[in-house]
Amino acid sequence: MSKRNPRVLVFDSGVGGFSVAACIHRTLPGAELLYVADNAGFPYGDQPEQVVIARCCSLIEACLQEKPCDVIVIACNTASTVVLPHLRARTEIPVVGVVPAIKPASQRTVNRKIGVLATPATVKRPYLDKLIRDFASDCEVVRLGDPNLVRWAEELVSGREPNQHQVNEAMRPLQQIGVDTVVLGCTHYPLLLPWLRESMPDVASWVDSGEAIARRVEYLLKHADRMPLLDGPGELSGAAVGTACFSGPAPAGIERFLEGMGMPVADVKSHWPGLK
Ligand code: DGL
Numbered sequence: 001m002s003k004r005n006p007r008v009l010v011f012d013s014g015v016g017g018f019s020v021a022a023c024i025h026r027t028l029p030g031a032e033l034l035y036v037a038d039n040a041g042f043p044y045g046d047q048p049e050q051v052v053i054a055r056c057c058s059l060i061e062a063c064l065q066e067k068p069c070d071v072i073v074i075a076c077n078t079a080s081t082v083v084l085p086h087l088r089a090r091t092e093i094p095v096v097g098v099v100p101a102i103k104p105a106s107q108r109t110v111n112r113k114i115g116v117l118a119t120p121a122t123v124k125r126p127y128l129d130k131l132i133r134d135f136a137s138d139c140e141v142v143r144l145g146d147p148n149l150v151r152w153a154e155e156l157v158s159g160r161e162p163n164q165h166q167v168n169e170a171m172r173p174l175q176q177i178g179v180d181t182v183v184l185g186c187t188h189y190p191l192l193l194p195w196l197r198e199s200m201p202d203v204a205s206w207v208d209s210g211e212a213i214a215r216r217v218e219y220l221l222k223h224a225d226r227m228p229l230l231d232g233p234g235e236l237s238g239a240a241v242g243t244a245c246f247s248g249p250a251p252a253g254i255e256r257f258l259e260g261m262g263m264p265v266a267d268v269k270s271h272w273p274g275l276k
Helices: 017-027 049-066 077-090 102-108 120-124 126-135 148-158 164-177 189-199 210-223 254-260
Strands: 007-012 032-037 071-074 095-097 113-117 140-144 181-184 205-207 241-246 265-269
Touching: 007 017, 007 049, 017 032, 017 071, 017 189, 017 210, 032 049, 049 077, 071 077, 071 210, 077 095, 077 120, 077 126, 095 210, 102 113, 102 126, 102 181, 102 205, 113 164, 120 126, 140 164, 148 164, 148 189, 148 254, 164 189, 181 189, 189 205, 241 254, 254 265
Parallel strands: 007 032, 007 071, 032 241, 071 095, 113 140, 113 181, 181 205, 241 265
Antiparallel strands: none
């Protein structure tokens, strides 16, 4: 077994994947996280499928050339719904995707009314149709693909909080149906939970995929005999994220934002690795 701690590549179009990275860090504090954000291509929710597939695959391949990783996590629902087979065909490294948590939501809902909050792209994808058919065919499922939510989540980095009135307005379709369970089908949305909860206090369960992804990463590392050698970050000297790479400029305030999430970062890179 190699002496270095395992390295997990976490990919998203922006900062939403940090909600998943935080779950991985809690489960595997000794794993080194390499965070890659294609913020030059953000938001993926407005991009055609082929663009998302091409950008995601080429960025990840470029990263792997510089920093070998043990597991790749596509911490973006919008990308995962289209990119997983393409990426898996191009690498031997295990790839974990994140898809809207319809199955756990259908196990939790009591009134059989589920809201799915996702990007405009994810709500339209056949992947989501299939998940609903397979796991929630006896439920009334309302999909909401509001393009503002990811932007509000990104603005949190600079300390700007969403306007509660606007969040309430955005959530109105789910409020009208009276859903008791909401799937956070975009990794940016757990960052907005305080405002989402405020807008729908009667919702009993908010379901995201972060913990399930972390358990899957742990399983894959165990299986490959690549568990962390240490309980803490070790050579990262207290950082949870080794490097956070942004394909565009790194958002101002990112270090303080991550510190606030309990995810201190050792190194932040902008315009990496040269993709625009
Ligand atoms: N975090 C991405 C997701 O889970 C955001 C999508 C976007 O860039 O629009 O879908």
